[in-house]
Amino acid sequence: MLIFDVHLDLSMNAMEWNRNLRLPVSVINEREIGLTDKRDRGNALVSLPELRKGNIGLVVATQIARYVAPGNKLPGWHSPEQAWAQTQGQLAWYRAMEDAGEMVPITNLRELEAHLKLWNDDMPNSGKPIGYILSLEGADSMVNLSYVEKAYQTGVRAIGPAHYGPGRYAQGTNASGLMGPDGHALLKEMERLNIILDATHLCDDSFWDALGHFNGRVWASHNNCRSLVNHNRQFSDDQIRALVERGAVIGGVLDAWMMVPGWELGFSQPKSMHCNLEVVIDHLDHICQLAGNCLHVGIGSDLDGGYGKEQAPYDLESIADLQHLQALLENRGYGPADIRNIFHGNFIRFIRETWAFS
Template structure:
């Protein structure tokens, strides 16, 4: 069984909306649970804070609530290792215990307060996506028809994240916003859960120029398992997921191709990739098409090496 790192799941959104759900057990209402991660050989799972549009408003208090759920239900109750630094990640891997890293998907709830980023950092957030699909105070998302870029405050947000050591995630960004982040940020940024546009024409996917840019900067792209991002067909397959990974590798991304399954954030599933148990099937499919070293890079090492470099060295 191979070690795995995955850069995106939406467990926290489900815990926020339904307090009866239990991550520490084997709750059937979750794709990702502690038991499933352990059985799948997870070295680290990223947990996104995303405030659903079904809630009446979006604000810092909801971010604080999600951060508390992360620490109480995922770290303390389930016994996972909170990853805030490269030292934490390396210690978790040495100990063979799954790590958990807190991220923010969409800066909407900061309500234009760039100074809130320092609180995010104190709460343990180490990766931030500027938008979800729509425009907010910081930037335009992929569903905004005007395809605008960063606002003045959005530019300040990128600079503040760079300064603090919070990784910028460009998944969900409009293309113009993407290129403005690339121009503005001095750090290697990531796309935590996006696929290849040329293989599946969807606004959430990245084109060859974007993929090449991330790879050349030393960033990583987590391939998403949501069927509409994988294939134009009604039902995507594991082999089609493999093709997205292969294409990133072919375009100079052998050290950039990785996983960002989007479990618990997707309704439709690729058959065989319904939850972390599917990583073994993906590994088997990859092994038929690429070297063992490259398979290990995709499943684990690319994210591991990136986070060890990009995260603060320690909490001190």
């Protein structure tokens, strides 16, 4: 069954982790033996061949670059202009993958339907490009509001206003506070351009502020449930209900610390914490129970989003193993239509509705 993964940091892995994503994961990991500059070296789960192996033919792929003000201890760039330049380097990698026939941009309904037709034929996946919708994770690189349209012209179709900590337009994970006038102006420009608001990473204050000021389409590309893992990175039940009321779809994320309670970064191990693919179904099921249906959940794995196999479900050898979710969902009583919706249908329906008049 076709999988649509709505959150993968592909260009970040290529450019900052220096991974050649055209190679099998095993080759990438072999080359990283002995490297210690990143804590997940040798534990990569994602590459373009693995996406094809797992029939993951459509993804939302990110650009990401944080601005950090003086005193901010998070990693990032010292000016918005530097952050913008970083995102453009990431864009150049996507363009190079297009030139190599590895990827193809999806920016409108015509391109989406043509790509779905390609991936639903009987030809081997080895010759098919991975379709990608471009998303900006954190809006710090928008030097000013004119850059929002520049980003749209390069293919950006979704923006998350914040990432971790305080941002220029909104407050993110582990921060607090409202978006403020600049954030509201960003939302207005996004609404004008029909750019999707990605509510992921917004702190509670900014989350409610955003929903109150944005009349466009909202999704959450990679979020789990606070009632199962009590941290501000997850959504509360009230937030989930609010997103459902807005017609949003929420992508279940496979970062272990967001899946199981009590995870200690750098110390916990997936097996000892009983973190397997069943756990993400617990989160998806919780959302379905709140919604009263299976129309608001999907997959936003965030695999290799700054972590690897050491911090992912232990029954996952590569991203291709997302296909195991089908049998696990069947065992939970989910029918074929529900599984299709979770694997790809809900997010594809959302995009079709969003782009219907673009």
